[in-house]
Amino acid sequence: MSLEDGKRRLAFLFYPRSVAVVGASKNTKKMGYHALKSLIEGGFKGPIYPINPGYSSIFGLKAYSSLKDVPGEIDLAIIVVPAKVALEVLEECREAGVKGAVLITAGLREAELEEGPRLQEELRRIAEKSKVKVIGPNTFGMVNLHADLNAGFTPSFSRIKKGVVSLVSQSGGVCHLLMPYILEQGIGMSKIVGLGNRLNVDFADMLEYLAHDEDTRSIALYVEGIDEPRKLMETARRVARVKPIVAFKTGRSRKADAASKSHTGSLAGNYELYKAAFKQSGIVVADGSLELISKADALAHQPPAKGRRVAVISLVAGLGIIAADTCEAKGLELTEFTEETVSKIKKLLPPFTIRTNPVDLGFVANDPEKCGEAIRLVFDDPNVDAVVVNYIFSWSEDFLLLPIEAIISSHRETGKPVTMCLRYPHGVWDVEKESLRKASIPIFPTPELAVEALKALVEYGEYLSRANVPF
Amino acid sequence: MSLEDGKRRLAFLFYPRSVAVVGASKNTKKMGYHALKSLIEGGFKGPIYPINPGYSSIFGLKAYSSLKDVPGEIDLAIIVVPAKVALEVLEECREAGVKGAVLITAGLREAELEEGPRLQEELRRIAEKSKVKVIGPNTFGMVNLHADLNAGFTPSFSRIKKGVVSLVSQSGGVCHLLMPYILEQGIGMSKIVGLGNRLNVDFADMLEYLAHDEDTRSIALYVEGIDEPRKLMETARRVARVKPIVAFKTGRSRKADAASKSHTGSLAGNYELYKAAFKQSGIVVADGSLELISKADALAHQPPAKGRRVAVISLVAGLGIIAADTCEAKGLELTEFTEETVSKIKKLLPPFTIRTNPVDLGFVANDPEKCGEAIRLVFDDPNVDAVVVNYIFSWSEDFLLLPIEAIISSHRETGKPVTMCLRYPHGVWDVEKESLRKASIPIFPTPELAVEALKALVEYGEYLSRANVPF
Numbered sequence: 001m002s003l004e005d006g007k008r009r010l011a012f013l014f015y016p017r018s019v020a021v022v023g024a025s026k027n028t029k030k031m032g033y034h035a036l037k038s039l040i041e042g043g044f045k046g047p048i049y050p051i052n053p054g055y056s057s058i059f060g061l062k063a064y065s066s067l068k069d070v071p072g073e074i075d076l077a078i079i080v081v082p083a084k085v086a087l088e089v090l091e092e093c094r095e096a097g098v099k100g101a102v103l104i105t106a107g108l109r110e111a112e113l114e115e116g117p118r119l120q121e122e123l124r125r126i127a128e129k130s131k132v133k134v135i136g137p138n139t140f141g142m143v144n145l146h147a148d149l150n151a152g153f154t155p156s157f158s159r160i161k162k163g164v165v166s167l168v169s170q171s172g173g174v175c176h177l178l179m180p181y182i183l184e185q186g187i188g189m190s191k192i193v194g195l196g197n198r199l200n201v202d203f204a205d206m207l208e209y210l211a212h213d214e215d216t217r218s219i220a221l222y223v224e225g226i227d228e229p230r231k232l233m234e235t236a237r238r239v240a241r242v243k244p245i246v247a248f249k250t251g252r253s254r255k256a257d258a259a260s261k262s263h264t265g266s267l268a269g270n271y272e273l274y275k276a277a278f279k280q281s282g283i284v285v286a287d288g289s290l291e292l293i294s295k296a297d298a299l300a301h302q303p304p305a306k307g308r309r310v311a312v313i314s315l316v317a318g319l320g321i322i323a324a325d326t327c328e329a330k331g332l333e334l335t336e337f338t339e340e341t342v343s344k345i346k347k348l349l350p351p352f353t354i355r356t357n358p359v360d361l362g363f364v365a366n367d368p369e370k371c372g373e374a375i376r377l378v379f380d381d382p383n384v385d386a387v388v389v390n391y392i393f394s395w396s397e398d399f400l401l402l403p404i405e406a407i408i409s410s411h412r413e414t415g416k417p418v419t420m421c422l423r424y425p426h427g428v429w430d431v432e433k434e435s436l437r438k439a440s441i442p443i444f445p446t447p448e449l450a451v452e453a454l455k456a457l458v459e460y461g462e463y464l465s466r467a468n469v470p471f
Numbered sequence: 472m473s474l475e476d477g478k479r480r481l482a483f484l485f486y487p488r489s490v491a492v493v494g495a496s497k498n499t500k501k502m503g504y505h506a507l508k509s510l511i512e513g514g515f516k517g518p519i520y521p522i523n524p525g526y527s528s529i530f531g532l533k534a535y536s537s538l539k540d541v542p543g544e545i546d547l548a549i550i551v552v553p554a555k556v557a558l559e560v561l562e563e564c565r566e567a568g569v570k571g572a573v574l575i576t577a578g579l580r581e582a583e584l585e586e587g588p589r590l591q592e593e594l595r596r597i598a599e600k601s602k603v604k605v606i607g608p609n610t611f612g613m614v615n616l617h618a619d620l621n622a623g624f625t626p627s628f629s630r631i632k633k634g635v636v637s638l639v640s641q642s643g644g645v646c647h648l649l650m651p652y653i654l655e656q657g658i659g660m661s662k663i664v665g666l667g668n669r670l671n672v673d674f675a676d677m678l679e680y681l682a683h684d685e686d687t688r689s690i691a692l693y694v695e696g697i698d699e700p701r702k703l704m705e706t707a708r709r710v711a712r713v714k715p716i717v718a719f720k721t722g723r724s725r726k727a728d729a730a731s732k733s734h735t736g737s738l739a740g741n742y743e744l745y746k747a748a749f750k751q752s753g754i755v756v757a758d759g760s761l762e763l764i765s766k767a768d769a770l771a772h773q774p775p776a777k778g779r780r781v782a783v784i785s786l787v788a789g790l791g792i793i794a795a796d797t798c799e800a801k802g803l804e805l806t807e808f809t810e811e812t813v814s815k816i817k818k819l820l821p822p823f824t825i826r827t828n829p830v831d832l833g834f835v836a837n838d839p840e841k842c843g844e845a846i847r848l849v850f851d852d853p854n855v856d857a858v859v860v861n862y863i864f865s866w867s868e869d870f871l872l873l874p875i876e877a878i879i880s881s882h883r884e885t886g887k888p889v890t891m892c893l894r895y896p897h898g899v900w901d902v903e904k905e906s907l908r909k910a911s912i913p914i915f916p917t918p919e920l921a922v923e924a925l926k927a928l929v930e931y932g933e934y935l936s937r938a939n940v941p942f
Contacts, residue, residue, distance in 0.1 A: 029837060034866045106823060106834070116823065140865065155867045156896045171789025173833075176863040177917065180896050224792060250789075250796045288919050289793060318642025318721075321695060322760060325721045352577060352587065362644075363577070366500065392647040394611065395505045396626045425627045425651050446648065448759050 009133045010201070010209040013100025014144045014191060016075030017046045019151065020067060020098070022089050023080035024050035024058050031104060032080040034153040035141070039078065042143075042150030042158040047072055067096040078102045078141065078151050083119060086137065090123055094130030101127075102151045103136035103199065120197065127200050139196030140172030145189055146215045152194070154179075163188015164217035165300045167293065168206045170195050170224045178293050185445070186437050187297050190215040202227060204235040211239040220296035221247040221283075229274075233281040240282025241469050244299035244460045247283045248292035249274050282463040284456045291452050294444055298453035301440040302417040304461030304471050307385035309335035310454060311378045312358035314447075315365055315400075319390035319421060320358030323447035327388075330455050334358075341381040348374055365400055372406030379410035379418075386417045386454050390447050393424030402432045408439040417457045419443075421450040480604045481672070481680040484571025485615045485662060487546030488517045490622065491538055491569070493560050494551035495521035495529050502575060503551040505624040506612070510549065513614075513621030513629040518543055538567040548572045549612065549622050554590060557608065561594055565601030572598075573622045574607030574670065591668065598671050610667030611643030616660055617686045623665070625650075634659015635688035636771045638764065639677045641666050641695045649764050656916070657908050658768050661686040673698060675706040682710040691767035692718040692754075700745075704752040711753025712940050715770035715931045718754045719763035720745050753934040755927045762923050765915055769924035772911040773888040775932030775942050778856035780806035781925060782849045783829035785918075786836055786871075790861035790892060791829030794918040798859075801926050805829075812852040819845055836871055843877030850881035850889075857888045857925050861918050864895030873903045879910040888928045890914075892921040 019039060025032035036050055040059055049072075050058040053065040064070050067077065067089070077098045079089050086105045093101055103123075120137070127134050135142050141152025145162045152172070160182055169175050172194035182189060190213070193206065203221060210216045219239075226232050236245055252271035278285050284299065286292040310332045314320030327334050334357050337345070345355045348370055354360035359378060364370040379387060389407060394400055411418045422433060422443040436443055444450040464471045490510060496503035507521055511530055520543075521529040524536040535541050538548065538560070548569045550560050557576045564572055574594075591608070598605050606613050612623025616633045623643075631653055640646050643665035653660060661684070664677060674692060681687045690710075697703050707716055723742035749756050755770065757763040781803045785791030798805050805828050808816070816826045819841055825831035830849060835841040850858060860878060865871055882889045893904060893914040907914055915921040935942050 028868060031866075037867055153867075154865050156864070156899075159896065169789070171787065171792070172865075173785070173787025173789035173863055174793070176787070176865050177790060177892075177894050180894055181916070183896060222789070224789070250792045252796050252800070289917050290919075314644070316642065316644025316647070318640070318644035318693070318695070319648060321642070321721045322645070325723050329723070392644055393627070394625050394643075394647050395502075396508055396624075397499055397505075421648075423648050423651055425630065425654060428627075445652070446760050448761075 005131070006133070006205065007209050007212065009099055009131060010205070012075045013133050013135065014149070015147045016100065016149065018049070018072055018074055019044060019046065019076045019078060019149070020049040020051050020070060020074045021078045021080065022051040022067065024052050024063065026055065026058055031153050035078055035080045035104065038150040038152055038155045038158070041155045043148040044150070045148060049074065067092045067098065070096065074098045076100045076102065076151065078104065080104045080153070087119065087122055087126065090126045090132065093132050094126060098132055100133045101135070102139065102141045103134050104139055104141055104153060105136070106138040120199065124199050133201055134199040135193060135201055136196040137199060139194035140175060142191065142193040144191050157192060159183060161186060161188040163190060163300070164215060165189050165220065165293070165296045166191040166193070166210050166213070166216040166218070167220045167222070167296065168193045168195060168203060169222035171222060172196065174222045174289060177289055181290060181293060185297070185443060186433055187293065198227065204228065204231045207232070207235045207239045207245065211243055217243065218296045218300035219243060219245045220292050221245065222292060223247055223249045224251040229277065233277050236281040236283050240463060241467055245283045246286050246292060246295040246299060246456060247278055248286040248289065249278070282467065284459050290449060294449045294453045295456035297442045298419050298456050299460060301442045302419065302457055303415060304464055305386040305417050305454070305458040306461060308333045308458050309383055309385045311335055311337070311381065311384045311387045312390070313375055313378055313387065314358055314360055314390040315392060316362050316394070317354055317358075317360040319392065319447045320354065320360055323388050323390055323421070323451050324358045326448050326451040330451060332451070332455055332458060335383045335385070337378070337381050338383055341377050344377050345374060348377070365394070368401040368403045372403040375403055375406045376410050379414045379416055384416065386457060388419055388421070388447070388450050388454050390421040390450065391423075393428050402429065404432060404435050407436070407441060411441065417454065419450045419453045421445070421447045476602070477604070477676065478680050478683065480570055480602060481676070483546045484604050484606065485620070486618045487571065487620065489520070489543055489545055490515060490517065490547045490549060490620070491520040491522050491541060491545045492549045492551065493522040493538065495523050495534065497526065497529055502624050506549055506551045506575065509621040509623055509626045509629070512626045514619040515621070516619060520545065538563045538569065541567065545569045546571065547622065549575065551575045551624070558590065558593055558597065561597045561603065564603050565597060569603055571604045572606070573610065573612045574605050575610060575612055575624065576607070577609035591670065595670050604672055605670040606664060606672055607667040608670060610665035611646060613662065613664040615662050628663060630654060632657060632659040634661060634771070635686065636660050636691065636764075636767045637662040637664070637681050637684070637687040637689070638691045638693070638767070639664045639666060639674060639681075640693035642693060643667065645693045645760060648760055652761060652764060656768070656914060657904055658764065669698070675699065675702045678703075678706045678710045678716065682714055688714065689767045689771035690714060690716045691763050692716065693763060694718055694720045695722040700748065704748050707752040707754050711934060712938055716754045717757050717763060717766040717770060717927060718749055719757040719760065720749070753938065755930050761920060765920045765924045766927035768913045769890050769927050770931060772913045773890065773928055774886060775935055776857040776888050776925070776929040777932060779804045779929050780854055780856040782806055782808070782852065782855045782858045783861070784846055784849055784858065785829055785831055785861040786863060787833050787865070788825055788829075788831045790863060790918045791825065791831055794859050794861055794892070794922050795829045797919050797922040801922060803922070803926055803929060806854045806856070808849070808852050809854055812848050815848050816845060819848070836865070839872040839874045843874040846874055846877045847881050850885045850887055855887065857928060859890055859892070859918070859921050859925050861892040861921065864899050873900065875903060875906050878907070878912060882912065888925065890921045890924045892916070892918045
């Protein structure tokens with residue numbers, strides 16, 4: 001299969017015109033129930049074909065005995081059957097001309113079962129013969145919010161907003177771990193993919209595909225182990241020139257390594273080596289689960305930074321000090337403002353305030369004009385490459401107004417990247433959050449994460465510079 | 472003032488029978504409005520006296536021209552007046568026999584104002600003469616949920632559940648930063664104190680007081696700088712024998728150090744020195760804002776661990792691998808189970824599962840009996856000192872049941888500490904969360920935080936052992 005052909009087939013998989021669910025069930029104790037439910041509740045617009053010889057209809061949809069009985073074309077088959085039946089079903093996919101499959105079925109390559117590896121090999125052979133692109137096996141499935149496609153077993157993924165961040169994860173569990181955070185922070189997502197045991201779609205294939213996916217602006221990878229590290233790095237090096245990639249690599253420890261082998265059937269390898277290889281290939285490194293999605297969020301919505309000189313602005317001194325500490329701990333440079341900026345800020349802010357970096361807006365908090373003016377001065381300073389703004393909700397009612405307009409316009413006019421810590425009790429600033437999101441300002445629940453996210457923009461800028469890619 | 476006398480006076484401050492708000496206002500643009508509103512909405516049961524010569528009543532309460540005009544005794548005065556009037560008001564506190572004060576007023580010691588330090592010295596002199604204990608100046612105030620006392624300017628603090636964690640923070644901003652997390656995780660709090668510029672109540676005084684506060688079981692400190700580090704360490708060494716203390720220290724970097732001086736008027740000092748001193752004094756070190764409150768949560772609700780040997784149990788392999796990685800990165804030991812445990816788990820769980828540490832429950836996820844049995848086996852293993860359990864919500868409806876009973880009873884029967892990552896879309900497992908909370912099982916939104924929290928229990932156990940305190 002040529003590269004182009006492969007990408008076209010992945011396009012069918014992520015943007016199918018019709019979907020079959022093999023192993024669909026009415027029994028709430030079966031995964032096939034939850035898979036069909038997810039697809040329907042996700043609002044998929046094309047025809048849905050439940051496949052199960054035991055039913056004539058499920059959820060009001062006509063059910064078929066097998067894929068071959070379906071009258072129309074099938075672009076995507078979601079397969080939720082026991083391991084031993086998977087071979088047969090994949091063979092049927094071939095016969096029915098199915099273009100892509102999500103193989104939720106587990107118990108194959110990762111198995112201690114003697115026949116596990118043999119089964120997986122057999123599956124791969126059939127898939128290759130039929131040119132069926134397969135996500136899985138041993139996956140929760142995948143979601144493409146732009147196609148209203150929830151091809152997994154968890155309906156809640158459909159509650160996520162459409163957006164431009166794609167997450168490709170070896171572990172479906174990690175997708176589930178991040179989902180509530182994505183919902184709370186209002187991160188818009190494009191694809192969320194559980195790669196599982198990677199029959200014939202691996203990280204490199206996904207990078208290749210997502211590089212050209214118009215609905216994707218940044219790619220987050222959760223990696224436990226890699227079968228073909230060289231292929232991944234080479235692909236990443238090319239893709240990173242056009243689209244930012246961030247990776248969180250686990251299975252670092254000796255014991256976790258063994259666990260990962262058992263989990264998805266690949267060795268995790270030496271972490272430091274991976275980290276160096278990632279950096280060299282333009283992949284931004286994340287050091288935790290929330291860092292991963294936070295960095296991807298920033299990379300999708302903000303431009304790369306032209307340098308490491310960071311300005312910290314904070315509604316309250318404490319958050320500014322945490323952000324400043326984190327900057328220095330993470331190797332970013334807390335910039336010195338020009339004398340002109342310092343003297344202007346001194347005129348603007350009262351004397352009992354921190355008026356150099358970090359800048360403390362506390363004593364003019366209820367004066368959005370002055371806060372906005374201070375923010376503009378900081379963005380305009382030629383010694384500033386990137387800005388972190390920290391706000392928490394204090395007081396009650398409308399005492400505290402967010403200087404949203406100043407943040408958005410300063411960012412737009414200077415082209416300098418900004419990340420924002422915005423934290424408040426449920427409901428208080430939802431409208432403001434929405435305005436910031438609409439203007440592509442990414443928001444984070446702690447100053448630490450806001451700085452980590454900004455660091456990703458700095459590192460991506462450094463990669464593009466090294467690679468001579470103008471930005 | 473003797474130590475006992477000082478503690479008695481702090482008790483009046485945190486459990487006042489009556490409260491005056493000096494500078495109370497009807498003007499929503501004034502801090503005095505938000506302070507009075509917070510106190511009233513917080514449900515304080517005793518008499519409330521608004522003090523402002525410009526009003527005859529505020530919020531339906533009779534207003535007084537000055538503290539001296541109040542007919543009854545005043546235990547606590549919340550002072551929200553401009554810096555230059557503060558002296559006069561504190562003098563009035565003395566005359567009116569006020570026992571404690573929360574001095575929200577800012578612009579004193581931290582000021583670049585020439586008269587700042589002089590003003591703060593003058594205030595201290597008056598406070599000492601009158602034996603008035605003062606929280607502040609330059610603080611959001613403080614909250615004691617056990618007295619329905621919101622003596623700050625942010626009503627939302629009153630939405631926090633009553634509990635046994637006390638937070639003492641140099642920065643009010645950090646209290647506000649953590650508040651939404653506290654609400655979301657359902658952490659029960661006792662006192663939340665913004666120390667500000669510490670006129671005559673410093674970290675050491677708070678430790679001294681909270682050591683004997685029956686409503687407090689763990690103490691979290693957010694520290695930027697310390698005036699008398701030796702006094703703090705000596706106090707901590709004594710207090711840590713009876714109650715766990717955890718501290719997050721910022722102002723580490725050179726620039727943040729300067730900012731901290733400007734913020735609350737004290738030098739932040741060398742971080743590594745502080746870290747060593749903290750450890751020696753029995754203070755558990757936290758390395759971030761969420762880590763601080765997470766560790767305090769675990770320390771308040773779980774016993775210290777008897778050793779470093781950790782078992783990881785996870786509904787899904789991915790979270791188990793993240794937790795295992797974090798354990799090893801943080802110096803905890805991923806334990807080896809006994810042969811007996813291994814063989815029992817092998818009988819219990821299907822072969823395509825990770826059945827050694829970390830233990831993967833994924834393939835029996837919808838069988839709470841088997842999950843419970845695996846959890847019991849792990850807790851019972853003599854090679855296990857502490858346990859991390861990781862659950863995320865997957866599927867839909869009631870397919871996935873949490874083995875709550877097994878977790879709670881195993882923990883109780885073995886006395887081994889446990890922390891739990893529990894993450895789900897809003898609303899799904901609120902009842903389960905409540906049950907776990909009631910049984911003192913602390914829950915965290917990521918495996919990383921669950922491990923960090925467990926590490927606090929390990930380190931506190933090590934301190935108690937070193938100090939020959941039986942536990």
